[in-house]
Amino acid sequence: MAQQLSLDLPVRTALGRDDYFVSDANAMAVALVEDWTHWTNGKLIVTGPEGSGKTHLVHVWANLSGAKIIEARELSLDGIPALAQSPVAVENVHRIAENAAQDALFHLHNLILAEGHSLLLTGVGEPKHWGLTLPDLASRMQGTMTAILSDPDDMLLSVVLAKLFNDRQLVPTPDTIPYLVKHMDRSYAAARDLVEQLDRASLAEKKPITRSFASRILRGDATDY
Known part of the structure; x- marks a missing residue:
């Protein structure tokens, strides 16, 4: 029997503070973000694995501070003066590569602090491993206070899975998430990929997620959706 083709349905990601669960794995980062008016030199870096909630924290902070949000690779020198007139969050600095974007981030860093505003930056891994080729920028990043999002504990992984299912308007049976936490790879990326696979498989087979x-699905006893 031919299987029904799955469709990419819209995912409504919840990014409010009430949607962000705090555990030992992220408590320090959350506390620092919420205490943003006391950041050393007005700046903070949040690092963590892919899917660990960096973007969610950025949106929490933007709601608190009125900050603008921009991807590091989208920075340009001509946009810096206007951007520096309010707090700014620069996401995924570890993906910045072009010298022009690095120059722009360096000037944004200096100007926004000179204007008395705050700067939040995110990335994966330690700033010294971001591959920054502009020495002055690299030194400023490495000298910035850093909050680390750790790999999830059982409680946080359960909540992350629940949130990922909810973002996709999926309702697994109550015993599904505890089972997944016990048997899946323990990472944010694994949780994201697994929920996406379960979504596609459930739609294709027209079966509930039990x-x-x-x-x-975890055993691999299914078609690659």
Whole structure:
């Protein structure tokens, strides 16, 4: 029997403060973001694995501070003066590569602090491993206070899975998430990929997401959706 083709349905990601669960893995970062008016030199870096909630924290901070949000690779020198007139969050600095974008970030860093505003930056891994080729920028990043989002503990992983299912308007049976937490790879990226696979498999097979269904997907006993 031919299987029904799955469709990419819109995912409504919840990014409010009430949607951000705090555990030992992220408590320090959350506390620092919420205490943003006391950042050393007015700036903070938040680092963590892909899917660990950096963007969510950025939006929490933007709601608190009125900050603008921009991707590091989208920075340009001509846009810096206007951008520096309010707090700014620069996401994914570890992906910045072009010298022009690095120059822009260096000037944004200096100007926004001179204007008395705050700067939040995010990335994966330590700033010294971001591959920055502009020495002055690299030294400023490495000298910035850093909050680290750690790998999830059981409680946080359960909440992350629940949120990912909710973002996709999926309702697994109550015993599904505890089973997944016990048997899946323990990372944010694994949680994101697994929920996406379960979504596609459930749609293709027209079956609810149950413990047994999730077990079969984890074992790989299903078509690659």
